[in-house]
Amino acid sequence: MRISLAQLNYHIGNFESNLRLMKNAISEAKAQEADLICFSELATCGYPPRDFLEFRDFIKRSMEVVNELCKMSKDIAVVVGAPTVNPEINGKDLYNSVFFLAEGKVRHIAHKALLPNYDIFDEYRYFEPAEEFSLVEFKGKKIALTICEDIWNLGNNNPMYTVCPLDELRSGHPDFILNLSASPFSYAHSAERLHTIRANVQQYGIPMFYVNCFGGQTDILFDGGSVVMSPDGNCYDEMPFFEPCIRTYDLQEVIRGGQSREQAKEKTELIYRALVMGIRDYFSKLGFTKAILGLSGGIDSALTAVLAVDALGPENVMGLLMPSPHSSEGSVTDARDLAENLEMKYEIIPIEQGIQAYGSMLEPWFQGLNTDITEENIQARIRGMLLMAFSNKFKHILLNTTNKSEMAVGYGTLYGDLCGGLAVLADVYKTEVYELARWVNRNEIRIPLNSISKAPSAELRPGQKDSDSLPEYHLLDPVLYQYIEQRKGPEEIIAMGHERNLVLRSLKMVNQAEFKRHQAAPVLRISSKAFGQGRRMPIEGRYLI
């Protein structure tokens, strides 16, 4: 039997485009002489469809895609993920299902049993878990159909679940496992995935064909990296990350094994590629082509510009340089050097007229009062407004350049430098921003060295440095990582050797900044715990404050 895996980039709710992609893939699989083609989880409607699932009309349109695929299953079996209606009165309205279509008919439907409901996942909001398990037979082979999380409770050792679907399917003696996934990227996840697939294959002694989607869905990024694993535990094939791929495998050859082809998994490169894809797909799926961003001469905006240029082309990226009287000379020269290195457009708009206008409008109430954060915020907000004016006039999307360290501690101005349609770096700690900057400069200087070497500064008052208000980033970032990614409490972090006052001060800053993050742009997720829908915190709580 020849089995084709289709690693594609779906668009949520865009049923026509998803069907077209799958039709083309079926043609390609037939050309590769496949007996069966397998698409990924909820491929008909895209993943995650979120509350669109609550609309019957949405489910109906998804079923129309299944019906179209069914018609195409005469010469080739088609395996595809789609939501289905739970016919029982009790339990949630839907299942997260996989259709096995063959000879123009629905041969089998299986449901997902393990429904992730943590971090960015809300599957228990919509779906009832499967309670029955059975194999599907095709061309004399028995196939164990599983969906994504179903293979993540091997040996029942995942504390979140009490069922192991493959243990239930084992008694029927399956010949191989098909897994349809929509497994989001984070920089350590592709290695974990391979580990889990291998553990399953070794446990059950049969091969697994694992197909993932790829592409950006606003903040959630999918990396592809679909896997074919032989019973000997060798990775027979691992598809490339962040790109479409349709490949066909001979089952007997996969069972024979002895071939090992894994993709490189270097953290910084993976993050770079994920962010570029995230920008590209956000624009293409919203129907935009052009980006704008503020260039401050600093490393965050420089790195964001590189990523935007690599995603959209230099001709589609515009930088605004908006010096104020507090700006260093380097803020303009470094930004200009960057724009010239990248061959992108840039314009210079001094903001002093704006500062004077606000000063004058506010003078009757502010005169005689001390200058404070208010005046710093006004500068940041004038810049935000100028960027938005360009965005509105010329149909750019504004890219936000805030990094994760700043976003964590609230070092940014709401409606100022926190403006933007997409926060490109807000899941990348400042120390990781430096790693990425050095990586993009590995062959040629794209980011001016001065932007990398100078001390970070918001340049909103004379001589200001980030370190006036914040701990040094090499001390701050590890504390933030323990609190945010590892969910350690203050005493646990202190016990690791971090200085008590630094820890308490940092955690307090994070919790106090929740109101700012609530209004932030969607954040491209590259870690296991990004700000946004995967981290849900009360705004007016008083914990650790």
Next chain:
Amino acid sequence: MRISLAQLNYHIGNFESNLRLMKNAISEAKAQEADLICFSELATCGYPPRDFLEFRDFIKRSMEVVNELCKMSKDIAVVVGAPTVNPEINGKDLYNSVFFLAEGKVRHIAHKALLPNYDIFDEYRYFEPAEEFSLVEFKGKKIALTICEDIWNLGNNNPMYTVCPLDELRSGHPDFILNLSASPFSYAHSAERLHTIRANVQQYGIPMFYVNCFGGQTDILFDGGSVVMSPDGNCYDEMPFFEPCIRTYDLQEVIRGGQSREQAKEKTELIYRALVMGIRDYFSKLGFTKAILGLSGGIDSALTAVLAVDALGPENVMGLLMPSPHSSEGSVTDARDLAENLEMKYEIIPIEQGIQAYGSMLEPWFQGLNTDITEENIQARIRGMLLMAFSNKFKHILLNTTNKSEMAVGYGTLYGDLCGGLAVLADVYKTEVYELARWVNRNEIRIPLNSISKAPSAELRPGQKDSDSLPEYHLLDPVLYQYIEQRKGPEEIIAMGHERNLVLRSLKMVNQAEFKRHQAAPVLRISSKAFGQGRRMPIEGRYLI
């Protein structure tokens, strides 16, 4: 036996303040000669604690509150909701539990079985459902302990669940039901609650003591309205809405029944009181006292001002009138009349200098181009910046005045009139804003009649009316209600008799505006489906667009 119910306002994560509230309530219950006092669901830590639950330190601090309450349980039994650690390796880490504390000891712990995971609820993210059920005996009476949702699957007729906890408990012959709730307000919910409690009491033939919390938790509002229901189906008592209440009831008298005391449930008044409480608690829990808002002379800002004045006192509310060359004369005179009616402070800041400064800064790029939405947005954003400047300088929280109809269709400027720390009216449709305005004017004219009677306008270009860009609100709002609250698809709404083009255009506008709502302030929730955490939609989806 004398049973005391304590309807209190908890603060999420503020363990000291929650413990203090409960200690005082225990003293009061003892003064009322109670044998037992019952607090509400997750009272130790406040509801909803959201991802704070993922921190062991948070659970430990909550348990310290339970231990303190335990010490106080020598002369009175204390029943309180708190998260507990699941000792099993399999299943989620926590239970949503109730402690029965008596004679200084933990007498019993019961867990919640039905975990809401829809709308604003994420309980399956954190908690394992109870699988065992048993009664607790106290002073010769057998008590069925239940938590909130546990009573909402009577007769197993709620399609979301497959268990009915009281059916499990019934065989032990309980004498009465205690229910600890954290049941959020929406304008129709208090009637539904009473209906459900009555149905349970009639099904099992025993009384129910139902205790709810009250208070605002950012966007989520709790109305209290705790209930004691006699076996005859009469509401023996219903506590007042939106205020603290500690009352003690004699079990025998409740069983005897024959007394019916229900609170009035008039929609407009309930919404008014919920919004006032929501503002008040948002400020007090964040440690702020003063509000600022823009006064346009229109009905939305006028109603928001009334609510703010009633929540915080007129001395704590400041209005900014920010006329532009496009403002009607009424925009200033109506706003001034309002401020004088409410005896609140106001200041007038014309924004023309700001408009000129942006015009001048942008002239090199914008000259010769047509005026469009860009220039309208600049005016809205100058106003947002001036409000934020006052907010920063004088420690106000900026109140947002957008209504639900505008928020739905995206009729508002990001970083302009969408600025603010709290969106007061963004769950109130425009047609409901009119109802509320008439209601607050029922005894005296507080909102100038002109603000109510004139045609809605953003006044961002000469002669502009909302109806230039939007359907009339009396046509639009019913369509939005069907789509948002009732989750009906386009064909279903058209089949109800709404005009096809209006429906398709309205739904498209809603879905296209998702990116704006993603960056909006938290919305005080008064309906069964508010924008915010209870409605989770993809930003770059293409459904109905």
